Amino acid sequence: ELKVEQNPLFLSMQEGKNYTIYCNYSTTSDRLYWYRQDPGKSLESLFVLLSNGAVKQEGRLMASLDTKARLSTLHITAAVHDLSATYFCAVDKETSGSRLTFGEGTQLTVNP
Amino acid sequence: NAGVTQTPKFRVLKTGQSMTLLCAQDMNHEYMYWYRQDPGMGLRLIHYSVGEGTTAKGEVPDGYNVSRLKKQNFLLGLESAAPSQTSVYFCASSYWGDYGYTFGSGTRLTVV
Numbered sequence: 001e002l003k004v005e006q007n008p009l010f011l012s013m014q015e016g017k018n019y020t021i022y023c024n025y026s027t028t029s030d031r032l033y034w035y036r037q038d039p040g041k042s043l044e045s046l047f048v049l050l051s052n053g054a055v056k057q058e059g060r061l062m063a064s065l066d067t068k069a070r071l072s073t074l075h076i077t078a079a080v081h082d083l084s085a086t087y088f089c090a091v092d093k094e095t096s097g098s099r100l101t102f103g104e105g106t107q108l109t110v111n112p
Numbered sequence: 113n114a115g116v117t118q119t120p121k122f123r124v125l126k127t128g129q130s131m132t133l134l135c136a137q138d139m140n141h142e143y144m145y146w147y148r149q150d151p152g153m154g155l156r157l158i159h160y161s162v163g164e165g166t167t168a169k170g171e172v173p174d175g176y177n178v179s180r181l182k183k184q185n186f187l188l189g190l191e192s193a194a195p196s197q198t199s200v201y202f203c204a205s206s207y208w209g210d211y212g213y214t215f216g217s218g219t220r221l222t223v224v
Contacts, residue, residue: 102154
């Protein structure tokens with residue numbers, strides 16, 4: 001059974017600081033996704049990581065993937081209040097019908 | 113381009129009542145999914161479909177039934193609602209052989 005674990009689950013940080021959210025998964029997967037969710041809203045796709053060593057950056061967020069360690073990281077650089085949200089990682093395998101398995105989510109609060 | 117549309121957006125049910133949630137997509141996606149989201153547990157897969165006329169169980173299927181009579185629609189039914197089914201329900205769709213999922217805006221269901 002595929003399991004996805006994120007840590008930390010709650011993160012409170014000051015504006016301007018850097019931090020990393022970790023995502024571990026239990027079995028080989030084809031793709032890793034990062035999503036953002038604002039309260040009461042749907043999921044917004046941030047990144048899709050397809051291969052070992054993949055790195056993608058968008059603004060203050062950078063995601064990376066190490067398939068050998070079964071680990072993805074979401075690094076936040078110089079946080080701003082607008083980044084406050086819940087972040088989910090998820091993985092899927094095309095051979096299993098391409099269905100996503102999600103982590104528990106990391107609730108990020110950026111304080112002034 | 114509507115994407116994935118869920119109806120209704122909100123609903124309050126009494127224990128034992130039944131209801132159907134509708135998910136409609138206009139992107140000609142083969143795969144469709146129903147997830148539920150509960151605090152601290154991420155999104156969990158209820159049922160999914162890999163094509164018209166097919167359905168399969170996900171991680172938490174008990175108490176739910178689904179149907180996919182038309183490619184563009186995926187229905188989630190609760191035959192006898194229970195308070196444990198209070199949750200936010202998300203529908204998603206994806207295209208076979210491609211990556212990336214499109215999520216609906218969610219249905220907030222309360223069972224009292």
